[in-house]
Amino acid sequence: METVELQSLKFDPQGLIPAIVQDADTNQVLMLAFMNAESLRLTVETGETWFWSRSRSELWHKGATSGNVQKVQSVQVDCDADTLLIQVQPAGPACHTGEQSCFYRSLGESK
Numbered sequence: 001m002e003t004v005e006l007q008s009l010k011f012d013p014q015g016l017i018p019a020i021v022q023d024a025d026t027n028q029v030l031m032l033a034f035m036n037a038e039s040l041r042l043t044v045e046t047g048e049t050w051f052w053s054r055s056r057s058e059l060w061h062k063g064a065t066s067g068n069v070q071k072v073q074s075v076q077v078d079c080d081a082d083t084l085l086i087q088v089q090p091a092g093p094a095c096h097t098g099e100q101s102c103f104y105r106s107l108g109e110s111k
Contacts, residue, residue, distance in 0.1 A: 001076075010082040011037070016052060017084060021094065024073040024087040030094035031102040033062075035084065040075075047072050049086060068092030 011017050016034040023030055033051040035043070039059055042050040049062040049070040063069030070088035077084060095102040 004077045004081060006037070006040070008081055009040075009077065009084075010080065012082075014054075016054070017082060019049075019051065019084040019086050021049065021070060021086050021088055024089055028101055029103055030070075030088070030090060030100070040084075043072060043086070044075065049088060062094075063091060066092065066096075068094065070094070 009017055015036045017036075017040070019033050019035045021030045021033065022028065033049075034054060035050070036052040039050040039052050042059070042061075049072060051060055051062065052058075053060050061069075069091045070086075071091070073087045073089060075084055075086050090100075093100050095104065097104075
């Protein structure tokens with residue numbers, strides 16, 4: 001697998017990059033969050049996921065209050081270097097609602 005350097009990542013104008021979080025064992029997509037350079041650095045250094053909260057404008061460590069931390073198994077970069085795929089071993093549900101994945105609802109069709 002090819003290696004990409006941090007400085008080659010394409011952060012958006014707000015300094016953010018989307019991060020898709022996936023269960024390393026089941027491949028289930030758990031959540032989509034955003035990272036800035038600092039949260040990505042903390043994720044790599046600590047081996048647990050850190051993100052940037054766009055609503056609170058602050059760093060957040062996934063599981064810091066719930067205990068549902070995510071142990072990082074790998075961080076992959078897409079072909080355009082503008083999205084991350086983070087494979088994790090989750091210690092519990094990813095969603096703040098208690099669901100295993102944030103993607104637990106289907107879009108209904110209007111008739």
